[in-house]
Amino acid sequence: MAGQILSQNLLPGEDILDIDPHPETTGRQAxxxxxxxxxxxxxxxxxxxxxxxxxxxAVKEDQAATLRRDSTGKQxxxxxxxxxxxxxxxxxxxxxxxxxxxxxxxxxxxRRSFIVADTPGHVQYTRNMATGASTADLAVLLVDARAGILxxxxxxxxxxxxxxxxxxxxxxxxxxxxxYDEARFRSISRDFREIALSLGVRQVTAIPVSxxxxxxxxxxxxxxxxxxxxxxxxxxxxxxxxxxxxxxxxRLPVQRVSRPGEGFRGYQxxxxxGSIKPGDSVVVLxxxxxxxxxxxxxxxxxxxxxxxxxAITLVLDRPVDVARGDMIAxxxxxxxxxxxxxxxxxxxxxxxxxxxxxxxxxxxxxxxRVMVRPTSxxxxxxxxxxxxxxxxxxxxxxxxxxxxxxxxxxxxETNRETGAFILIDPESLNTVAGGMIDGKRSKSGRFDALxxxxxxxxxxxxxLLEAFLKTDFARAHAGEIRVTGxxxxxxx
Amino acid sequence: MNVIEHGRGKPPLDPHLKALENEAIHIxxxxxxxxxxxxxxxxxxxxxxxLLHLALKAxxxxxLPFPLVHIDTGWKFPEMIAFRDQVVARHGxxxxxHTNPEGLRDNVTPFSHGSARYTDIMKTQALKQALDMGRxxxxxxxxxxxxxASRAKERxxxxxxxxxxxxxxxxxxxxxxxxxxxxxxxxxxxxxPLSNWTxxxxxxxxxxxxxxxxxxxxxxxxxxxxxxxxxxLAEDKRLELLPDEQVREEMVRFRTLGCFPLTxxxxxxxxxxxxxxxxxxxxxxxxxxxxxxxxxQSGSMEKKKREGYx
Ligand SMILES: Nc1nc2c(ncn2[C@@H]2O[C@H](COP(=O)(O)OP(=O)(O)OP(=O)(O)O)[C@@H](O)[C@H]2O)c(=O)[nH]1
Ligand SMILES: [Mg+2]
Numbered sequence: 001m002a003g004q005i006l007s008q009n010l011l012p013g014e015d016i017l018d019i020d021p022h023p024e025t026t027g028r029q030a031x032x033x034x035x036x037x038x039x040x041x042x043x044x045x046x047x048x049x050x051x052x053x054x055x056x057x058a059v060k061e062d063q064a065a066t067l068r069r070d071s072t073g074k075q076x077x078x079x080x081x082x083x084x085x086x087x088x089x090x091x092x093x094x095x096x097x098x099x100x101x102x103x104x105x106x107x108x109x110x111r112r113s114f115i116v117a118d119t120p121g122h123v124q125y126t127r128n129m130a131t132g133a134s135t136a137d138l139a140v141l142l143v144d145a146r147a148g149i150l151x152x153x154x155x156x157x158x159x160x161x162x163x164x165x166x167x168x169x170x171x172x173x174x175x176x177x178x179x180y181d182e183a184r185f186r187s188i189s190r191d192f193r194e195i196a197l198s199l200g201v202r203q204v205t206a207i208p209v210s211x212x213x214x215x216x217x218x219x220x221x222x223x224x225x226x227x228x229x230x231x232x233x234x235x236x237x238x239x240x241x242x243x244x245x246x247x248x249x250x251r252l253p254v255q256r257v258s259r260p261g262e263g264f265r266g267y268q269x270x271x272x273x274g275s276i277k278p279g280d281s282v283v284v285l286x287x288x289x290x291x292x293x294x295x296x297x298x299x300x301x302x303x304x305x306x307x308x309x310x311a312i313t314l315v316l317d318r319p320v321d322v323a324r325g326d327m328i329a330x331x332x333x334x335x336x337x338x339x340x341x342x343x344x345x346x347x348x349x350x351x352x353x354x355x356x357x358x359x360x361x362x363x364x365x366x367x368x369r370v371m372v373r374p375t376s377x378x379x380x381x382x383x384x385x386x387x388x389x390x391x392x393x394x395x396x397x398x399x400x401x402x403x404x405x406x407x408x409x410x411x412x413e414t415n416r417e418t419g420a421f422i423l424i425d426p427e428s429l430n431t432v433a434g435g436m437i438d439g440k441r442s443k444s445g446r447f448d449a450l451x452x453x454x455x456x457x458x459x460x461x462x463x464l465l466e467a468f469l470k471t472d473f474a475r476a477h478a479g480e481i482r483v484t485g486x487x488x489x490x491x492x
Numbered sequence: 493m494n495v496i497e498h499g500r501g502k503p504p505l506d507p508h509l510k511a512l513e514n515e516a517i518h519i520x521x522x523x524x525x526x527x528x529x530x531x532x533x534x535x536x537x538x539x540x541x542x543l544l545h546l547a548l549k550a551x552x553x554x555x556l557p558f559p560l561v562h563i564d565t566g567w568k569f570p571e572m573i574a575f576r577d578q579v580v581a582r583h584g585x586x587x588x589x590h591t592n593p594e595g596l597r598d599n600v601t602p603f604s605h606g607s608a609r610y611t612d613i614m615k616t617q618a619l620k621q622a623l624d625m626g627r628x629x630x631x632x633x634x635x636x637x638x639x640x641a642s643r644a645k646e647r648x649x650x651x652x653x654x655x656x657x658x659x660x661x662x663x664x665x666x667x668x669x670x671x672x673x674x675x676x677x678x679x680x681x682x683x684x685p686l687s688n689w690t691x692x693x694x695x696x697x698x699x700x701x702x703x704x705x706x707x708x709x710x711x712x713x714x715x716x717x718x719x720x721x722x723x724x725l726a727e728d729k730r731l732e733l734l735p736d737e738q739v740r741e742e743m744v745r746f747r748t749l750g751c752f753p754l755t756x757x758x759x760x761x762x763x764x765x766x767x768x769x770x771x772x773x774x775x776x777x778x779x780x781x782x783x784x785x786x787x788x789q790s791g792s793m794e795k796k797k798r799e800g801y802x
Contacts, residue, residue, distance in 0.1 A: 031511035060778040089641025090660050091794055100661055103644040104637045106690045113508065115688060127665040131647075134667040255521040260554035264495070268550075270518045270669075299549035300499025309510075311517035311550070324525050348665045362670055365522065420668045429674040434667040 032106070032113040033240055036132040038160060039142035040152035041121035044173040046099050048142065048211035049118045050083025052234065055218035058107035059086060070094075080212060087118045100125055102132040111238045123152055126159070126394040127348035130434055133160045134420070138167040138240045140233070141192070145178035145208070149191050154380045157192075158396060159346055161199035162436065164416055167240055168196060168204045171233065175225070176210040182227045198383055205236045248415045249333025250274035250282065253364030254326045258313055266297055266313035267322055272364065272417035273410070274330055275307040276314070281331040284322050286406035290331060291316040308417075325366040327408045327418075335410045335418055340441040341401045344412075345374070345391065349425065349432035353391040353399070359432070361401070363409065363421035371402040372423065372433075391433075400441060412436035456481045495553050502702070509697050513546065516685035518669060519648060520550035520632070523683045524557050526673035527630035530683075531623070533802060534560040534587065536572045537749040538705055539634035539686060541579075542694055545703050546685060547632070548583065559586040561622050561631075565614040566591055567602060567751040569725065575706045588626070592618035602753040603732070608792075611754075616801040620656050623680065630673075630681045633802050638690045639779070642794035648687050654678035656800030682802070691747075691779050692772055699765045710768065711745040711760040722756030747779040 037045040053059050059067070063086070071081040087103045088094055099120040107114055117132030133139065139160040143149055157168070170192045172185050189206040196204045207216050208228055215221030218234045231239075251273035258266040276282075280293045296303040297313040306312045314328060322328070329335055347353045353372055361370040377388035377397040391397040401407070412419030423433040458481050505513060523530055532547060534540050547556055562576060580587045592600075595613045602610045623631060637644045647666045652658060664672055675681060686694075698705065717726040717737050724731070726739045731753060733739070744757035745768070762768040793801075 029507060031507055060776060062777045089644055089794070092661055101645045101663055104688070105644060106638050131665045131667055255518070256525040258551070258554045264553060268521050270514060297495055297553065299552040300502065301497050302495060309514055311514045313552070360674065362672065364670070365525070416668070420670065422667055422670050422672060424672055424674055429676060431665045431667070431672045434665065
C-alpha cells in the first residue's frame with residue numbers, strides 16, 4: 001500500500017496506518033504548522049512549494065502576472081510557469097537557477113495555516129537548510145524519481161532528524177519523468193524507510209508527486225497514478241501534529257531585568273518549558289538561590305498562570321540577584337548545571353569546528369566561552385559514527401564541551417529551547433555551528449542526564465563496549481543508561 | 493509601584509496571534525538587551541503601529557529603552573504626520589524625525605527626479621544618515637517576509653556592513669530562536685520582529701488589540717487622479733496635474749502608506765476594520781501592488797536593500 005505511515009516498531013516492509021485519532025485543533029485555533037522542504041539540488045523543492053502556493057490560491061494576480069513575465073524563455077516543455085520563481089527571489093538565485101537561502105512563505109487551507117521554509121539543496125548552502133530545519137515540525141524530503149536517494153538526501157534527513165523533526169513526508173518527485181512507475185516509487189520508499197528507521201523517525205508518509213504538474217500536491221493524480229490510493233501532500237500536512245518537545249519543568253531564561261521605578265523588579269523572558277503560577281517555588285541558576293513567584297506581569301493583565309511560549313515578566317517575593325543569562329527554574333525539576341557537557345553538532349562554516357579553539361556559545365539568553373572537542377563524526381555513506389577530532393564544514397559530529405563557568409542545559413530531547421545552542425567564532429563573530437545537548441559529562445566521560453540511581457546499568461566487556469557506544473541506540477539513550485566495563489563496575 | 497493592566501475586559505488572542513506576539517516580544521527584549529544603541533524605525537503605517545504596540549508590551553511596565561526614528565521625506569500624507577505626533581504625545585515617546593538635508597536643499601521630489609532616484613536620496617540615504625548620526629547598532633523595522641520575494645529570504649536579525657549593505661548570499665545561519673547579536677564596531681543589525689506575520693495577521697491583530705491607525709486605511713470619499721494605472725491622492729497643492737488628468741472624488745482607501753505621489757489607493761467601501769478584513773480575505777492582488785517603487789522590475793527591492801534600504 002502506498003502513502004503509508006510507518007511506525008518505528010514495525011518490521012521493515014510492514015505497514016500500518018498510524019494517524020493520530022485526535023488531530024490537534026486546526027485553523028486559527030492553533031499556531032501554524034511549520035515545515036521545510038529539503039533534499040538534493042534540483043529535486044524540485046522550490047517548484048513543489050511554488051505549486052502548493054499556486055494551488056492553494058496564495059498567489060495573487062499581480063504576483064502571477066510577474067511570474068508569467070519572468071518565466072518567459074524559461075518555460076518548460078509543458079508550457080507551465082516556472083513555479084520555483086515564486087520562491088527563488090534573489091537575483092543570484094534566478095541567474096543560477098538554484099536556491100541559495102531559505103525562503104519563508106505563509107499560506108493556509110480551510111483547515112490549517114502553514115509556515116513553510118523552502119531550503120536549498122546545494123551542499124554549499126547546508127547552513128541555510130539547517131536554519132530552516134531548526135524550527136520545523138515536519139520535513140518534506142524530496143527525491144528525484146529518476147535519481148533516487150543521494151548523499152545530500154541522507155544529509156538533509158539526518159540533520160532534520162538530529163534537530164528533532166519526527167515526521168517526514170517523502171515526496172518522490174518528477175514521477176512524470178519516470179513513467180509514473182509504481183515499482184520505482186516503491187523501491188525508493190523502501191530505501192528511505194530504512195534510512196528513517198536508522199534515524200529513529202517514527203512517521204514517514206511516502207507520496208509520488210509531480211511538483212511541476214501539480215499531481216498529488218493539492219489535487220490527486222488518479223488519472224496517471226491510479227495505483228496510488230494514499231493522501232495528497234496537502235492532506236498529509238493538514239493532519240500532521242506539532243512538536244511540543246518540552247517535557248521538563250518550568251524554565252525561564254532571563255533576557256533582561258526590568259526596573260522601571262522604585263519597588264518594581266521584574267525578570268523578562270519567554271517561558272521555555274513547563275508552567276508557572278504565583279506562589280510556586282523557583283530556583284535561580286547558576287546561583288542556586290531560591291524564591292517564590294509573587295506575580296506574573298504582562299501588558300494586558302497580571303496573570304494567574306503562564307505556560308511555555310508565553311513572553312512574561314516574573315516578579316519574585318524577595319530581593320535576589322538575577323541577571324541576564326540566568327535561568328529561573330522549577331525548584332523540584334531543575335535543569336542540569338555543570339562545566340562539561342556532551343552534544344551533537346552540525347558544522348556550518350567553511351572553517352569547520354576546530355578542537356581546542358575557544359568559541360562563544362549562546363543558548364537561550366546565556367552567552368559564554370567554551371572549548372569544543374569533536375570525538376566522532378557521522379559518515380553519511382555508511383551511516384557509522386567514526387572517531388574524529390575535527391569537523392569539516394557540513395560535518396555532523398559528537399563533541400565534548402568544556403566551559404569556564406557554569407553552563408545550564410536540558411537534554412535537547414527533553415527540551416528543544418533549553419537544549420539547543422549556537423557556536424560563534426570569536427574573530428569573525430559569525431555563527432559557525434548549531435548544537436544539541438545530549439547531557440552532562442562527568443569526569444569519566446559519561447553522560448549525566450539522569451541521576452545515576454535512576455539509570456539502567458549496562459555492563460559490557462571492553463571489546464563490545466566500544467562498538468555499543470557507537471550505536472545510535474547508545475547515543476540516543478545516553479542520558480538514561482549507564483554503560484560500564486566489568487572493571488569499572490567493580491571500582492564503583 | 494502599581495502595575496497598569498491595559499487588557500481588562502479584552503478577550504484573549506487566538507493561539508495563532510498569541511504565538512506571533514510572543515515571538516515579537518522575545519525579539520524586542522533580546523535586541524534591547526544585547527545591543528548598545530538600538531533604535532526603532534517608525535513609518536506611521538499599520539505595520540509600524542503594530543510594531544510599536546508590541547514594543548510597549550515587551551517593556552511594560554517600563555518605558556521603551558530606545559528612541560524612534562521617522563524618515564520624513566516631506567511627501568508623506570499630512571494625516572500621517574498628524575497621527576505620528578498624537579502617538580508620540582500619548583505614549584511619551586522619544587521620536588527623532590529626519591529628512592535628508594541635501595535632498596531638501598536640491599529640492600529632490602518624486603516628480604523632478606523620478607521614483608527610483610527620489611527613493612534612494614530621500615529614503616535610503618536619509619535612513620543611513622539617521623542611523624549613522626545616532627551611531628545605532630540595531631534598528632527595529634516592521635518588514636514582513638510575506639511582503640516580497642527578497643524579504644522572504646531575510647533573517648530576523650539581518651546583518652548589515654558598516655555601509656548598511658545587505659549581502660543576501662552570505663547571511664548568518666539563524667537557528668531556533670537563538671539570535672547572534674555579536675558584531676564588529678560599525679556593523680549593525682536590522683531586527684524584524686514581524687518577520688513571520690502576514691498582512692491578514694496584522695489586520696486581525698489590530699482588530700483584537702484595538703490599535704489605532706491613520707484614517708487613510710479606511711474608505712472615504714477622497715479626491716484622486718489616475719496616473720500610470722494608480723489612483724493618486726490629489727489633495728496636496730504640490731501635485732501638478734498633467735493636461736489630460738482629471739480630479740475625481742471616489743470611495744478609496746490605502747493598503748500601505750508611503751509618500752503620497754507614489755502610493756496608489758484602492759477603490760473600496762470598507763469603512764470599518766471588519767470590512768477591511770473581509771475585503772482582504774477575498775483580495776486578488778497583493779498589497780505592494782499599490783507601490784510604485786516596487787513595480788519597476790523584479791528584484792528591485794533586493795537591489796534597494798543591498799544599498800541599505802530598509
Ligand atoms: N518534469 C518535471 N520537472 C520538474 C518537477 N519538479 C521540478 N521540476 C524541474 O526541475 C528543475 C529544478 O527545480 P527546482 O524547484 O528549482 O529544484 P530545487 O530542488 O528547488 O533546487 P535547489 O533549491 O537549487 O536545490 C526545474 O527546472 C523544474 O521545472 C516535476 O515534478 N516534473
Ligand atoms: Mg529550490
